[in-house]
Amino acid sequence: MSTYAQKKGFGATLWDFLTTVDHKKIAILYLIAGGFFFILGGLEALFIRIQLAVPNNDFVSAGFYNEILTMHGTTMIFLAAMPLVFAFMNAVMPLQIGARDVAFPFLNSLGFWLFFFGGVFLNLSWFLGGAPDAGWTSYASLSLASETHGIDFYALGLQISGAGTLIGGINFLVTIVNMRAPGMTYMRMPMFTWATFVTSALILFAFPPLTVGLFLLIFDRMFGANFFDVSMGGNTVIWEHLFWIFGHPEVYILILPAFGIFSEIFAIFSRKRLFGYSSMVFATVLIGFLGFMVWAHHMFTTGLGPIANAIFAVATMAIAVPTGIKIFNWLFTMWGGSIKFTTPMLWAVAFIPSFVAGGVTGVMLASAAADYQYHDSYFVVAHFHYVIVGGVVFALFAGAHLYWPKMFGTMLNETLGKITFWLFLIGFHLTFFIQHFLGLMGMPRRIFTFLPGQGLETGNLISSIGAIFMAVAVIVLLINVIMTSVKNEKVGNDPWGDGRTLEWAIASPPPFYNFKQLPLVRGLDAYWLEKMEGKKGMTPAEPLGDIHMPNNSFIPFVISFGLFIAAFGAMYRADYAWGLPVLILGMAVTLGSMFVRSIKDDHGFHIHKEDLMEDDNDKGVKA
Amino acid sequence: MKMLAKWRLLSLFAMMALVLSGCGEPYLSALRPAGEVAQSQYELMLLSTAIMVGVIAVVTIIFIYVVMKFRRKNDNEIPKQVEGSHKLEILWTVIPILLLLILAVPTVAATFKLADVSPMEKKNAEGKTDALVINVRANLYWWEFEYPNEEIVTSQELVVPTDEKVYFNLKASDVKHSFWIPSAGGKMDTNTDNVNKFWLEFDSKGADEAGGLFYGKCAELCGPSHALMDFKVKALPSAEFDQWVADMQGVKEPVQAESTTAQQGQEIFNNSCIGCHAVTPANTAPEAARVGPNLTNFGDRSRIAGVLEHNEENLKKWLEDPEVYKPGNKMTGKYPELDKAELDALTEYLMGLKVQK
Structure with a gap:
């Protein structure tokens, strides 16, 4: 008789989650914690839009506004988007490669708890004298001048959660290199697994510069060092470099898994193999590589000189090429396919024009001489929300609907899902499209208020109205989640009916050991291949035998x-x-x-x- | 056919220029360029926007076609599994590269052009530059403008001649700020570590449209009142600018107030304010001693503290409690509280500090 199917009390369940090393449960932990921080960051965003709805508003004070904007950015990037991406990587990637767990289950758990405590620590700053107030970039001259402990919370909190992310990244790398099922060559890996692989490599190389930068900041602020103190011979531009050597790959760490999720969705709901799979892999790797070559485009106005600016401008433009390859491959995956507009597919379809809009403004920003106008204006705010919301957040919503049955064994309600989608889509474009123009009309970013008579009133009001739509959309999603959980109608292995990869070949949710017998992979879209040959499941690659599993650990x-x-x-x-x-x-x-x-x-x-x-x-x- | 394509491109440009020029105020908007730098940046914007609109159009057409045409009609249909197409994949790799080259060449050219500050280095016999150079020093939440050749200092309101290249040395004295006059050109950071150099030009036509007064902004988060760290740029015809310089240079000693109230005000000023605020324009005092905005021509300015309308009422409010209008400023609490009579006197004195006749 199996033990895991039994109903457990609340205490036992809690203890199970506190000690679990199972990648599926850790995925749920990431989803819950990331979802919580996403709502927190969303509330902060709403405060920002309320404050800026009308000129000279006094909804929040100037100093408090800076805390809100800093925490909005920091929370959304480090505590919402990354953990939510990690949730799907954890839930899906081991299943996609036909593994029983990640390579280091203990480290997987450690990674989560480090992130969690780092995030909690950072947010305790609200109650302990004030949150950080120097922006998520925390540029050194301002972050050293900041008088509260806010920046200390930022540096220490991110240091702790960053260690968790680094550990998670290494773990995924090792897992993908070593634990692919028999027959799963690199070029048979699902696109989402490829994205996880490249993302993990980016984490491995991008997080150490952040760690170094944060340590220097910690030494400066808490232990009397002078790395960034100009009057003592320090240099603040070094911080900008360290931050952006991390910070630029970071945006690819977020967007590549998003690309991965969308690649899966386009293939599933078009009933068609991903168009140009090998060029997609190539493009993903190339984006990852180029992602390290372009950080100084965040510093065009720092005064690095025309040679550096020109080189980084051209390098940045080059990234448009592999990204363009991906967009056209997705379009041609749908071409000739049989498209079913489920909720995940709606998000994926809407992602294309939204993300292209964000991508092309990225190329515009790459044009260094013109960037002197865009830089630190609302144009930039519009740009990065178009790529991060239009790309990453859309993917997270899409992924949540797509993988909900695999993670919880129940389907989110499609009608509510579509309501969420339309509300969010409208709200998103309403909020951010107009911000391009606000920026060009002379509105700097990170301002707590604006004066009347500068032509900025209408745009800001429209932008604030859009934010309300997005808030309602998220509320509808929450209702959906609660309703689905209460109804608890279980579904089978392949609830969408068109699953192509290994995760759809096993139960939803899978048993804690995932695969009773490791499957034999005979090509890309392994499960689809078997289905097309009229088989019900995967052919096992090994005889039934004992399975070695790790113990839980506190x-x-x-x-x-x-x-x-x-x-x-x-x-x-x-x-x-x-x-x-x-x-x-x-x-x-x-x-x-x-x-x-x-x-x-x-x-x-x-x-x-x-x-x-x-x-x-x-x-x-x-x- | 080629002609037609060219015309289409041109008309697209014209359309965009028309649409965009409706955007924003002539004294603030980067879409209403009023100088050579802003103009070349605006042209780059138009070029890149045109290319990008083209890309979006292609994607949108394919997108709409695909989404309309390939909906699932029959639940049993299994489409043909296509691996890819080398021809297509090469096509959408090469075309973007060509498009980017079209953008990259003018980008690189403009980047070098805008960074050319060689006239700042050329010294004449007196050891000064022939070009107009202005040293900008950004402070928590105010701006100082020093004219090293003319040996004068002013604050909050930059005065420049039109139709002439103006060269800037930029730096910050506390935390990093960024110097931005959107209608005249893009921004450059004022670092705490080093001096950045760039140039701008203000054309007379743009200056006329803007009413002779451009808005300047701080573009780098610098603290609570970052949003209020505005400055103004008065663009004057060359002759008027020379006159202004001469008028400023003419102020050797603090100007004696005339009315009795103003004289009382001057006394208060000399007791409480002069430690931070100079009322002579000479740049002889070291920067470290210039801790507050220079007020020599305060009466000529168009804003109080960079943001409030320039009238006596606002000046009194500001002097009474600066913290309300610029949270985190460095002036609050640096001087004894002022009663109503003192406020009146000080206001009258400050408003009388005029240089322009």
Whole structure:
């Protein structure tokens, strides 16, 4: 008899999630935490739009506005978009490559808890003297001048959650390199897995510069160093470089998985193999590579000189080429296909014009001489919301609807899903399209108010109205989630009917060991190939045998919690006598639990062949 | 056929120029260029927009066709599984590269043109430059403009001659800011680390349309009052500009107030304000000593504190509590509280600080 199917009490479920190392449960944790921060960041966005709805508004004060805008950006990028992307990577990628879990389940859990405690730490700043107020970029001269502990929360919180992201990225890389099912060559991997692979490589190379930058900032602010203090021989432009060497790849870390999700959706709901698969792979890798070559386009007005500006301008324009390849490949995937407009497909279809609009303004921004006008104006705000919302957020909504059955075994309501879609789509364009023009008409970004008589009133009002639509759309989605969970109508393996990749070949949600027998992969879209030959499922690549599984562990939680404590110590060390002891205590908790992990033998456990066969019988009875 | 395509492109340009020129105010909008720099940036914008609109049009046409034509009609239909098409894939790789080249060449040319500040280096016999050079110093939330050749300093309101290249040295004295006059040209950061150099030109036609006064902005988040760190640019015909310089240079000593109230005001000023605010334009004091805006020609300016309308009432409100109008400014609390009579006196004195006859 199987244990996992039994109903558990709340306490037991909670403990299960606190200690789980199962990639599917960690995916749910990422989804819940990321969703929570997404709503938080969304509320901050609403405050911004309320404040800017009319000139000279006093809904929030100037200083508080800067905290809101900083936290909106930081939360959305680090605590909402990234974890939500990670949720889908965790939920889907191991299934797509036919693996039983990620390579390092323990590290997967550690990655989540580090992100979670980093995010909680950052947001506690609201209650402990003020949030960071120097923008998500936290440029050094301003972040050193900031008087509250806000920037300390920013630096320490991002350091902790960034470590989690880095660990997650390495884990995915190793998983994809080592754990593909028999027959799954690199060029048979689903596009979303390819995107995860390239994204993880980007994380591996992009996060260390951020870590370095944040450490220098932490040393400067909390331990008396002078890396960015100009009067002591420091240099603030170094921060800009470090930040953007991380920051630019970061946007590709977000958008590539989005591309991956859309690639899956276009193929599934057009009932057609992805057009130009190999050029899609090539384009993904090329975007990832070029993503590291263009960071200085965020610094065209910093004064790097015409040679640097010209080089980075041309390099940036080059990224348009692989991105264009992708757009046309998607269009031609649909061409000649049999398109069904489900909710995920609606998001995917709407993504194309929205993202192209964001992409072309990206090329316009790349034109250095003209960028002197766009830079730090609302034109830039419009641009990056077009790519991040029109690309990443659309993909997250699409992915949520597409993979909901695989993650929870239930289908989100299609009607409500379509209402969410239309409201959000209208709201999105209403909010951000007009901002291109506001920027060109002379509105700088990050301003807490604007004066009347500068021609900026109408545009800002329209923009604020759009935000309301998006807020309502998210509320409808939440209602949808609650309704679906309450109804709890279970679905089968392939609820969309047109699944092409391995994850649709197994139950929804899959059993905790995923595949009873590892599947044999005979080509791209492995499950589709089998279906077309009239088979019900995958051909196994191995005889039924015992499965080795890892044990749950509470240690990742404790390691992360130790760093959470230590961060408070580091921050208050200069203010209070208890700071240093708390710093040491926190580090002791972290290092101690790491030590326990190292010396304790934990061999995991085996699911025996007989139990696996019984599972089958259980199902047989139910059916 | 070629002619036709050319005409189409031209008419597209004309259309866009027409649509865009309706956007924004002539004193603030980058879409109403009033100088050589803004003009070349505007042309780049038009060129890139034209290319991009073309790209969007192609994508949209294919998109609409696909979405309309290939809807699922029968639940059992299985379309042909196509791997790809080398011809098509090469096509949509090469065409974008060509389009980008069309944009890249003028971009690089303009980038170098706008960075050409060589006249700033050419010194004449007196050790000065023939070109007009202005040192811009950005401070938490005000701007200082020093004319090194003319040896004068002013604040908040930049005065420039029209139809002449003006060269700028840019730096910040506290945190990073960014110097932006949208209708005259793009921005350049004022760093704390180094001096940035660039040039702008203000044409007389644009200046007329803008009523002789352009709006300038700080474009880099610098603290609570970042949004209020505005300045104004007075663009004068060459002769008037020379006259203004001469008038400024003429102020060697603080001008004595005339009316009795103003004289009282001057006394208050000399006791409480002069430590930060100079009322002579000479640039002899070191920068570190110039901690507040120079007020030599305060009465001539068009805004109080860069944002409030220039009248006595607003000046009194500002002096009473600057924090309300510019949160986080460095003036609040630096001087004793002023009663009503003192405010009246100080206001009368400050409003009388005029240089232009």
